[in-house]
Amino acid sequence: MVVDYHNDPRYAHLTLEQVRLHYEVERELAQFILSTCPEKRPEVTAWAYDELFRRIPWHPALTERSGKENPELIQQRARRVVPFLTLSEGSKVLEMGCGMGELCFALADMGFRPIGVDISELRVSRNRNACKAREWPQFLRCEACRLPFPAHSFDSAVSMQLIEHLHPEDVPKHLCEVFRVLKPSGRYTFETPHVLFGPHDVSRFFSDSPKGFHLKEYSVREILKLTSTAGFARTEIVLRYERVFQPAVAVLLETFCALLPRPFRRKHSFGLHNPFYIAVKDIAGS
Numbered sequence: 001m002v003v004d005y006h007n008d009p010r011y012a013h014l015t016l017e018q019v020r021l022h023y024e025v026e027r028e029l030a031q032f033i034l035s036t037c038p039e040k041r042p043e044v045t046a047w048a049y050d051e052l053f054r055r056i057p058w059h060p061a062l063t064e065r066s067g068k069e070n071p072e073l074i075q076q077r078a079r080r081v082v083p084f085l086t087l088s089e090g091s092k093v094l095e096m097g098c099g100m101g102e103l104c105f106a107l108a109d110m111g112f113r114p115i116g117v118d119i120s121e122l123r124v125s126r127n128r129n130a131c132k133a134r135e136w137p138q139f140l141r142c143e144a145c146r147l148p149f150p151a152h153s154f155d156s157a158v159s160m161q162l163i164e165h166l167h168p169e170d171v172p173k174h175l176c177e178v179f180r181v182l183k184p185s186g187r188y189t190f191e192t193p194h195v196l197f198g199p200h201d202v203s204r205f206f207s208d209s210p211k212g213f214h215l216k217e218y219s220v221r222e223i224l225k226l227t228s229t230a231g232f233a234r235t236e237i238v239l240r241y242e243r244v245f246q247p248a249v250a251v252l253l254e255t256f257c258a259l260l261p262r263p264f265r266r267k268h269s270f271g272l273h274n275p276f277y278i279a280v281k282d283i284a285g286s
Contacts, residue, residue, distance in 0.1 A: 003266075005205045010060040022056045023202045026212030033167060034215060041167060042119075042143040049120045052213070061099065061123075070102065078106035081158060084189050084238060084278055087112055091155040094181065096144045096174075097162035101127040104137035115154075117142045145173040149181045156187055163192040163223075164200070164214040171216075175230035179281060188232070188279040195219050196257050197265055197273035208262070220250045220275065227279040238276035250275070 005011040005019045029048040036044045053062055064070075081103060087093065089111040095104050098116030100123060107114040114137040118124050127139040142148055144159075144166060157178050166174055178188045193200040195217040199210035210217055218226075220237060224247050227235045237250040245253075253272055257265060 002206055002208070003204045010064065011202075011205075014058060018058055019202070019205055022059065023206050023212060025052060025055050026202055030212055030215060038169065041170070042146065045143070045167075046119045046121070046141075049213075050122055053120070053122055074102045074106045074109075077103040077160075078110065081160070081189065082106070082110065084276060085156045085158065086187065087156055092153065094147075094149070094154045094157045094178075096147075096157065096159040096178075097165065098127070098139065099123060099160075101130070101137060101139065103158065103160065104139070105131070108134070108136040112136075114138075115140065117144070117147070119143060145170045145177055147177045147181050151180050152183045153181045154186060155183055156189070157182055158188070159190040161191060161193070163190060164210075164217050166215065168216045171226060172229060175226055175232075175279075179231045182281050184282045186281045188227075188281075189276060190279075191274060191276050192223070193217055193274050194254075194269070194272050195222075196254070197269045200274075220247070220254045220272075223275075223277055224251075227277070230279075231281070232279040233282055234280045236278045236280075238278065239271035243271075244278070 005014070005016075011019055029052055033041065033045050033048055053059055085093065091112050093107055093112050093114045095114060095116045098104055098118050101116050104114040104116040104127070116127060116137055116139045118139070118141060121141050124139050124141040131137060131139075140148070144162060163171060163174070175188075182188065193214070196219065198204065198217045199207060199214060200217065201210055201212040201214035203209065203211045203214070224235055235247060237245045237247065239245055239250065250272070253270060257270060257272060260268075
């Protein structure tokens with residue numbers, strides 16, 4: 001069951017030919033990333049994102065009012081994410097896949113010390129130009145599986161819609177890297193779409209499975225196994241109305257949703273379509 005692109009305000013103004021070309025280019029580049037050996041993958045992934053933006057200049061990431069130019073979006077990101085970060089003033093925060101930096105700008109305005117990293121040189125350069133006159137936030141181009149920071153550098157880590165963009169083989173490496181750079185009491189708060197209600201990338205207009213830059217979409221069970229293997233002591237799930245659920249409840253809801261027909265799931269996700277996960281490094285420090 002594909003989705004009509006006219007129902008998405010980010011795409012509704014485009015022609016079908018533009019949306020289809022976006023899909024075809026992402027699918028081509030995604031296959032290139034997936035087939036690349038681990039040693040060359042960081043370089044190829046960085047190239048693929050910049051190539052996508054070069055070939056699809058109408059991409060929403062380039063055309064939407066974003067970054068420092070969108071104070072409303074900055075405030076929206078802050079309201080949605082900050083309550084789950086449990087930070088005190090001056091805390092150092094790492095955002096991976098920071099995009100146009102809205103959350104980093106929000107965190108800096110609230111007195112925190114955010115560092116945003118992204119694979120795209122285009123995005124990082126734009127963010128740096130937007131904050132030349134201030135110490136925070138800071139932006140760095142790097143790969144999410146090889147973080148250039150010492151152990152125990154950050155009070156908190158966050159990512160919004162990143163995990164699904166990583167090569168499936170690299171997600172365990174990414175989580176281990178985040179675990180390494182967090183302080184003992186640190187938490188990794190991240191959002192990633194649920195596989196049962198997807199695909200969530202541009203594929204949804206043409207396919208029932210992700211074929212673009214969402215290289216893999218995950219279930220709650222898969223995320224819980226990954227965070228546990230990486231060393232996190234506990235992972236909570238935030239669903240609809242910003243309610244925190246214990247893993248067993250979220251897994252039970254997931255089991256129920258898996259029995260529903262796909263068209264029904266697309267309309268009724270029970271808050272499970274885009275979960276927040278809060279991975280706690282040390283229960284004693286939480």
